[in-house]
Amino acid sequence: MASHNTVSNGNRRDQSTDGSIGPRNHFIKNERSHTRYFRQDIGVMIKTRHFLGIKYSRARLIDITPHGASILAKKVMRKNNKVLMKVAFEEGETFVFRARIVRRHERLGMPPIYGVEFENRDARFKDKLIRTQLKSNLTKKFLKDAGESV
Numbered sequence: 697m698a699s700h701n702t703v704s705n706g707n708r709r710d711q712s713t714d715g716s717i718g719p720r721n722h723f724i725k726n727e728r729s730h731t732r733y734f735r736q737d738i739g740v741m742i743k744t745r746h747f748l749g750i751k752y753s754r755a756r757l758i759d760i761t762p763h764g765a766s767i768l769a770k771k772v773m774r775k776n777n778k779v780l781m782k783v784a785f786e787e788g789e790t791f792v793f794r795a796r797i798v799r800r801h802e803r804l805g806m807p808p809i810y811g812v813e814f815e816n817r818d819a820r821f822k823d824k825l826i827r828t829q830l831k832s833n834l835t836k837k838f839l840k841d842a843g844e845s846v
Contacts, residue, residue, distance in 0.1 A: 732761055733760050739754075739784040740756070751771065755810075756768040762821060763813065764814050765783075766810070767809070767810050775799065776796060779797065781812060781814070787828075791818055
């Protein structure tokens with residue numbers, strides 16, 4: 697089952713690969729003013745323009761809010777670049793956002809972490825994000841109460 701953790705603003709904690717919240721060692725400073733959702737069930741594609749045309753590339757979601765996201769991407773993007781970001785939920789529902797790169801954090805030998813701000817906000821996306829988060833939290837609680845591991 698996919699892991700979904702939330703961290704409110706001000707509580708800087710990191711998520712390990714198994715979904716648990718771990719030590720503060722490799723994430724950039726939390727400058728967000730919205731609740732962050734750590735979701736492994738959401739896919740991300742980035743569409744960028746460059747001198748040879750349009751390029752689509754996959755990105756790995758680190759965390760997401762109704763207003764933006766942190767992603768890992770091999771595609772080199774500069775701060776203030778405009779992109780289209782396609783967000784796809786496991787159930788198949790997708791949302792496309794005009795977005796802007798607001799942060800780029802370089803890490804030695806690893807793809808950069810990008811902060812992406814959505815320029816067009818969608819109330820349906822916010823509802824879907826929160827609804828699926830609550831559903832996941834209830835499922836995890838039910839399984840825990842039933843004595844099963846998540």
